Amino acid sequence: MKPLILASTLFASACLLVAHLRDxxxxxxAASLPKVILNAESITPRAIEQRTGEMVTHNYAQxxxxxxxxxxxxxxxxxxxxxxxEAKARLTHLISxxxxxxxxxxxxxxxxxxxxVFYSADGGEIQLEDRAQVEVQIFDGQKMIYSSASPRKYLxxxxxxxxxxxxxxxxxxxxxxx
Amino acid sequence: MRRILLIWCxxxxxxxxxxxxxxxxxxxxxxxxxxxxxxIATTGHGSATFYLVxxxxxxxxxxxxxxxxxxxxxDVAVSGLYQxxxxxxxxxNTTFQVLPSAPARLSFLLHPSRVPVSSGNAxxxxxxxxxxxxxxxxxxxxxxxxxxxxxxxxxxxTGQTTRGITWFEMGxxxxxxxxxxxxxxxxxxxxxxxxxxxxxACGLRMTAVPAGRYVKLETSAIxxxxxxxxxxxxxxxxxxTDNAGRSTIDTPIKKxxxxxxxxxxxxxxxxxxxxxxxxxxLEVGGRP
Numbered sequence: 457m458k459p460l461i462l463a464s465t466l467f468a469s470a471c472l473l474v475a476h477l478r479d480x481x482x483x484x485x486a487a488s489l490p491k492v493i494l495n496a497e498s499i500t501p502r503a504i505e506q507r508t509g510e511m512v513t514h515n516y517a518q519x520x521x522x523x524x525x526x527x528x529x530x531x532x533x534x535x536x537x538x539x540x541x542e543a544k545a546r547l548t549h550l551i552s553x554x555x556x557x558x559x560x561x562x563x564x565x566x567x568x569x570x571x572x573v574f575y576s577a578d579g580g581e582i583q584l585e586d587r588a589q590v591e592v593q594i595f596d597g598q599k600m601i602y603s604s605a606s607p608r609k610y611l612x613x614x615x616x617x618x619x620x621x622x623x624x625x626x627x628x629x630x631x632x633x634x
Numbered sequence: 635m636r637r638i639l640l641i642w643c644x645x646x647x648x649x650x651x652x653x654x655x656x657x658x659x660x661x662x663x664x665x666x667x668x669x670x671x672x673x674i675a676t677t678g679h680g681s682a683t684f685y686l687v688x689x690x691x692x693x694x695x696x697x698x699x700x701x702x703x704x705x706x707x708x709d710v711a712v713s714g715l716y717q718x719x720x721x722x723x724x725x726x727n728t729t730f731q732v733l734p735s736a737p738a739r740l741s742f743l744l745h746p747s748r749v750p751v752s753s754g755n756a757x758x759x760x761x762x763x764x765x766x767x768x769x770x771x772x773x774x775x776x777x778x779x780x781x782x783x784x785x786x787x788x789x790x791x792t793g794q795t796t797r798g799i800t801w802f803e804m805g806x807x808x809x810x811x812x813x814x815x816x817x818x819x820x821x822x823x824x825x826x827x828x829x830x831x832x833x834x835a836c837g838l839r840m841t842a843v844p845a846g847r848y849v850k851l852e853t854s855a856i857x858x859x860x861x862x863x864x865x866x867x868x869x870x871x872x873x874x875t876d877n878a879g880r881s882t883i884d885t886p887i888k889k890x891x892x893x894x895x896x897x898x899x900x901x902x903x904x905x906x907x908x909x910x911x912x913x914x915x916l917e918v919g920g921r922p
Contacts, residue, residue: 501801542768546690546712557694559685574799577758578745583799594687594717596694601685601725602717611770611797613762625770628689628714630665630731633772634797 482509489517490524491567494584499572504582509572512582512614515621516570523547523626524563530555540615540622557596564591564605570612571634582621584612585634609633658682658699658726660718668713668735668767673702674728682722688732689714713769734769740777742817744826749806749813750833751860757828760801761793761817770798780816783807806830810862832862838913840872840906848895849904849918855890856908863890868908876902 482494494513496504504512519538526534530551535544554560566589574583587609594602611633613625661675676682678699686693686705690712697703699722710716713734719727741762749756759779763771775795779802782788786807793800807813810832816825836859843850851872856864870892873882876899883894887908896904898918906913 501803549690550688550692553690553692557685557692559687559692559694561687561692573797574801576743576760576801577803578743578760580743580745581760583797585797594685594719596683596685596721599721601721602687602719602727604717604729608715611772613770626689627770629772630733 482506482513488521489514490520490565492517492520492570493568494570494572496572496575499575501577502575502579504572504575508579512572512584512621513570516568516584516586516612516614516623519623519626520563520565520568524565526551527554527561527563530560538620538623539626540617541624543623543626546626560595562593562595564593566590573634580615581624582614584610584614586610586612658720658722658724660703660720660726660728662718662728662730665731665733666710668732668765668769669707669711670735671705671707672710673704674718675702676700676720678722680722682720685719685721686716687719688712688716691716711767713765713767734771734773735765735767737763737771737775737819738766738822739764739768740817740819740822740824742824742826744815744828746828748829748831751806751810751830751858751862752808752833754805755803756806757813758801758803759815759817759826760799761795761824763795763798763800763819771795772797775819778818780814780818782814782816783809784811785809808860832864833858833860835864835908835911835913838870838906838908838911840904840913840916842904842916842918844898844918845895848897849902850893850895851904851906851916852893853891853906853913856887856892857890864908866890870906870908872896873905873907874902875904876900 492513494509496509515538522534522538532548532551535547539547569587571585573585589607591605593600609629611627611629614621615624657678659677666672676699680699681696682699684695684697684703691709710732713732716730716732717727719725743760745758761777763775765771777793777800779791780788793802810830813828813830814825816823835856840851840853864887866887868887869884870887871882871884872894874896885892885894901919903915903917905915
């Protein structure tokens with residue numbers, strides 16, 4: 457009888473935890489980080505663990521913070537911390553081009569509503585849909601040549617590293633995509 | 635008075651003409667395909683500075699207003715949102731979206747690399763579909779997965795991508811050996827191989843042969859429940875319990891069998907185990 461009670465208790469606890477993860481959005485709003493709210497209600501094929509969700513949310517916010525610093529100052533040293541693969545290559549190329557052209561980009565980051573839509577069965581990839589409120593200003597020297605405050609959508613692929621999640625792909629997509 | 639009026643009119647006209655000359659407008663298609671060159675139409679007169687800023691590009695060059703600006707395919711190889719900006723005085727801009735081109739690359743992840751036979755949903759396959767510039771292909775695409783065993787038939791299952799991803803899970807088969815899965819889209823195919831290995835030992839048995847003060851132990855061929863031999867190197871544990879206590883010999887399987895030898899100092903009980911599988915127990919006697 458005792459094992460049965462123990463098993464029932466464990467099962468009930470597990471159900472409660474999963475229910476909690478499915479119902480609750482994870483939010484990162486550290487002092488200097490962009491605001492990122494992650495919603496994983498409709499993720500497939502597996503649910504995301506609470507700790508993983510927190511890590512993804514925090515690391516994604518840090519990636520945006522680093523990207524903003526990179527394109528503002530045209531420094532490539534921050535690219536390595538939260539970017540990898542194609543996202544890193546593209547960002548590095550953009551910074552190199554900006555440096556050559558004397559351009560810089562300023563992001564005024566007003567937050568990201570992120571929906572986690574795919575989490576692979578082996579836990580190796582997570583895909584996110586990001587509705588970003590980011591004002592973009594492009595400068596040639598001191599002269600502002602472009603400014604836009606329109607919301608943007610990004611399709612993001614993140615993969616885990618030793619101690620963090622990396623942005624592997626960050627693609628701006630059209631309004632009709634999601 | 636007339637002369638003053640004439641000069642005034644000429645000044646107004648000249649100012650209006652110069653303002654007209656400085657009016658800049660850019661017209662680009664709202665959507666273009668990655669890697670396909672196109673042209674941006676401009677209005678106005680004189681020279682201006684043109685900028686093209688995209689996900690991986692920030693170009694700057696001098697253009698003549700009123701003429702078309704040619705954008706090469708290389709400059710729009712990466713999908714995403716681009717800004718085309720022309721600055722005479724003031725600046726004008728237009729925004730366009732570069733869409734991924736046709737599927738041309740697959741990133742195929744198959745896990746795990748080794749799997750025990752007859753394990754339900756133990757194999758998972760995830761495929762990402764990209765165009766030739768490594769942009770995620772957002773339009774739904776059909777990916778075929780050809781699954782084959784060395785001596786078995788090939789079966790095909792099809793997945794439809796959502797936001798560039800398709801995945802499936804499947805169980806391993808009952809027979810050990812290479813399981814090859816080829817993910818294919820159009821002319822592109824990515825093969826991956828999983829090694830299906832024997833599962834836990836089944837019906838583990840040993841025999842004992844006394845040899846003086848010693849007893850030699852040997853298992854029968856160690857196989858899983860489907861008859862697949864466990865690989866050489868798998869550890870088998872022989873445990874002897876007697877008046878002196880308990881001692882264990884861990885030994886690897888060689889050519890499907892494991893052997894061990896204990897010294898006997900009296901009656902002893904010997905058991906054998908391999909992983910989670912327990913084998914038979916023997917009682918062997920020696921001189922007290």
